[in-house]
Amino acid sequence: MGLAPHAPPAVARVALLGTGTVGSAVLARLASWHGTTQAGRLSLVHVANTRQSASDRAGLLPGDAVQRLALAPQHSALEQVEAALGNEGARIVIDATASEAVADRHAHWLARGLHVVTACKIGQGTSLSRWRAIRAATLAGDTRYGDSATVGAGLPLLRSLRELQSGGDRIHAIAGVLSGSLAWLFNQYDGMRPFSALVRQARDAGYTEPDPRDDLSGEDVRRKLLILARSAGVELDAGDVEVTSLVPPELAILSRDSLDGALPALDAPLRRRFAEAYKRGERLRFIARLQDGRARVGLEALPFDHPLAGGAGTDNRVAIWSDRYRTQPLVIQGPGAGAEVTAAGLLDDVLKICRATDE
Ligand SMILES: NC(=O)C1=CN([C@@H]2O[C@H](COP(=O)(O)OP(=O)(O)OC[C@H]3O[C@@H](n4cnc5c(N)ncnc54)[C@H](OP(=O)(O)O)[C@@H]3O)[C@@H](O)[C@H]2O)C=CC1
Ligand SMILES: N[C@@H](CC=O)C(=O)O
Numbered sequence: 001m002g003l004a005p006h007a008p009p010a011v012a013r014v015a016l017l018g019t020g021t022v023g024s025a026v027l028a029r030l031a032s033w034h035g036t037t038q039a040g041r042l043s044l045v046h047v048a049n050t051r052q053s054a055s056d057r058a059g060l061l062p063g064d065a066v067q068r069l070a071l072a073p074q075h076s077a078l079e080q081v082e083a084a085l086g087n088e089g090a091r092i093v094i095d096a097t098a099s100e101a102v103a104d105r106h107a108h109w110l111a112r113g114l115h116v117v118t119a120c121k122i123g124q125g126t127s128l129s130r131w132r133a134i135r136a137a138t139l140a141g142d143t144r145y146g147d148s149a150t151v152g153a154g155l156p157l158l159r160s161l162r163e164l165q166s167g168g169d170r171i172h173a174i175a176g177v178l179s180g181s182l183a184w185l186f187n188q189y190d191g192m193r194p195f196s197a198l199v200r201q202a203r204d205a206g207y208t209e210p211d212p213r214d215d216l217s218g219e220d221v222r223r224k225l226l227i228l229a230r231s232a233g234v235e236l237d238a239g240d241v242e243v244t245s246l247v248p249p250e251l252a253i254l255s256r257d258s259l260d261g262a263l264p265a266l267d268a269p270l271r272r273r274f275a276e277a278y279k280r281g282e283r284l285r286f287i288a289r290l291q292d293g294r295a296r297v298g299l300e301a302l303p304f305d306h307p308l309a310g311g312a313g314t315d316n317r318v319a320i321w322s323d324r325y326r327t328q329p330l331v332i333q334g335p336g337a338g339a340e341v342t343a344a345g346l347l348d349d350v351l352k353i354c355r356a357t358d359e
Contacts, residue, residue, distance in 0.1 A: 010089055012354045015046035015081050018096030019066055021206040022119050022149075023049070025343035026096055030062035038347075041354045042092070046084035048076045050099075055084040078105055085114060090357040092350055095120045096343075098210050103130070110137035110145060117146030117349040119342050124150060124230065125223025128237040131230055144356065146349025151224045152316045153180060154345020155334045161231050161320065164330075169322045171232035173291040173329075176308055176318030178224040180337020181207040181215045182286040184314045189284070191274040196263035207314055207337040211256050216266070217245040218286070218297045225288040225295055228318075236295055244298030246270070246286075277301035283309045307331065314338060 016026055027047075033039040043059040047069055054060060054072040074080070078101065085091040093109055095102050095118035103122035107130070110116055116123075124131050124147060138145050148154050161171060177183050181202045188198050203212050214220045222241045229236050245252075251265050277284050282301040285308060289296050302309040307329075311317045316336030319329035335341050 009041060009354070009358050011040070012042045012090035012092055012350070012357065013045045013085050014042050014092045014094060014350065015048075015085055016044060016065075016094045016096060017048050017078075017081070017099075017102055018094075019047065019049045019069065020096070020210070021339045022342045022346070023094075023096035024066070025339035026094060026346055027062045027065050029340075029343045029347055034063075038351060041351060045086075046081060048080070050076060052076055053080055055080065057084075057086070078102065081105075081109070082112065082114070090354060091115065092117060092353055094118070094346055094350065095123075096346065098122070098214075106145070107133040107137040110134065110143045111141045113141050113143060115144045115146070115353045117149075117346055117353070119149040119153075119346055121150045121220065121223035121227060125227045126238055128230075128235060131226075131235075144353050146346070146353060147227065148349050149342050149345035151178065151227050152318070152332070152334070152336050153338065153342040154348065155316060155332060155336065157228070157316075157318055157332055158231050160330065160332060161228065164320070164322055164324065165233065169324045171234075172321040172323070172326070173289075174225075174228055174232065174318065174320050175287060175289040175291055177285055177311065177316050178221045178228075178288045178318065178336065179215055179286055180314035180316060180335065181209075181212070182221070183311060183316065183336060186284045186286065187312055187315075189270070189274060191271055191278065194264060194267045195270040196266050199263055199266065200260070206339045211259070213247050213252065213259070217247045217252070218243040221286065221288050221297045225290060225297060228288075229290050229295060232290070234290065234295075240295055242294065242296040242298075244296075246299060273299065273301070285309055 046055045047065045052069050052072045053074050053076040054068040092115045106116050106123040151157050184202055184207055185198050199212055202208050208215050209220055222243050248265050251262055254262055285302050287300045314335050314337040317333040319331050321329045
């Protein structure tokens with residue numbers, strides 16, 4: 001008598017919101033999977049940006065999706081997502097936007113049985129009430145929230161924090177570099193080239209937020225620190241984090257369209273900070289700390305051999321102290337920004353949901 005054949009794994013339906021830096025990399029990675037087992041696990045049925053959307057219950061070819069979108073007669077609306085994903089089977093929304101409106105829907109989708117995988121930190125990294133609503137919605141809808149790409153662009157940071165705690169460990173402190181773009185900027189900056197020119201380069205390389213002031217102001221890092229703290233059991237609200245911004249007031253008030261020409265306002269203050277640090281043999285690093293009962297984010301001058309001063313490129317470098325790692329912290333380091341690593345982190349979370357829904 002032969003063994004009963006295994007049922008083929010169910011195919012999850014996926015909606016992708018956002019076709020910018022990260023969303024395009026998600027489509028490219030999906031297209032590169034053509035013919036592999038990963039590709040057989042999911043079917044892309046909806047793609048949208050702010051302007052247009054395309055849906056197809058039979059599945060859109062990832063390599064053609066942007067072209068389909070450009071030709072699509074359908075205007076984009078968030079209400080289309082549920083209809084496109086249907087009513088049964090595993091259904092996953094990928095949020096590759098930086099949109100408040102999309103983040104505001106996360107809890108609704110989760111409660112309605114749709115899993116959410118996100119690169120956007122607005123859902124979990126802003127108000128405590130929204131973070132709580134998302135957690136409650138996963139319980140109500142028996143759904144999952146994939147957030148690996150929100151901190152460390154897919155580095156095993158949140159996963160490690162959660163695994164330590166599920167093993168009974170208590171987290172004492174977290175400190176490190178959480179911004180890939182600011183890491184890159186301070187790794188490149190030598191006090192000679194204008195800092196503003198490097199900001200343009202970081203933006204063009206896809207490391208910054210759509211508005212680079214979200215990085216330079218410390219807001220992106222505040223969100224990441226809130227996500228880490230909340231995952232470590234410290235339920236902070238946004239106002240509990242002390243943030244020291246690098247954005248001068250005259251830059252903060254400008255519209256996004258008039259920002260570029262005004263970026264040189266960053267140059268003189270940063271040249272001064274760099275020169276002072278250089279004289280003392282120190283390096284500038286934008287550090288987030290959850291330590292000694294305080295949460296804070298800002299630029300620090302650290303000795304060259306300081307454990308948080310290392311790294312290259314867009315490296316994030318995060319130290320975690322816990323019962324287990326009391327004296328020497330656990331240190332996690334690796335690229336913390338960039339379209340490809342972020343897309344890989346998002347799709348790892350998608351595949352994890354596909355596997356979990358098989359069980
Ligand atoms: N860049 C990186 O290294 C990393 C980025 N992230 C996060 O990824 C997210 C995306 O970043 P990035 O790709 O650089 O941003 P982009 O500005 O390049 O792309 C954003 C996309 O979102 C779309 N969008 C905005 N609102 C909506 C909406 N309501 N419905 C559908 N689509 C919408 C935009 O549409 P349109 O094209 O019409 O403007 C655009 O296609 C951000 O939240 C960022 O924080 C996370 C980790 C790393
Ligand atoms: N703008 C962010 C991108 C990843 O989250 C950063 O610089 O880290």
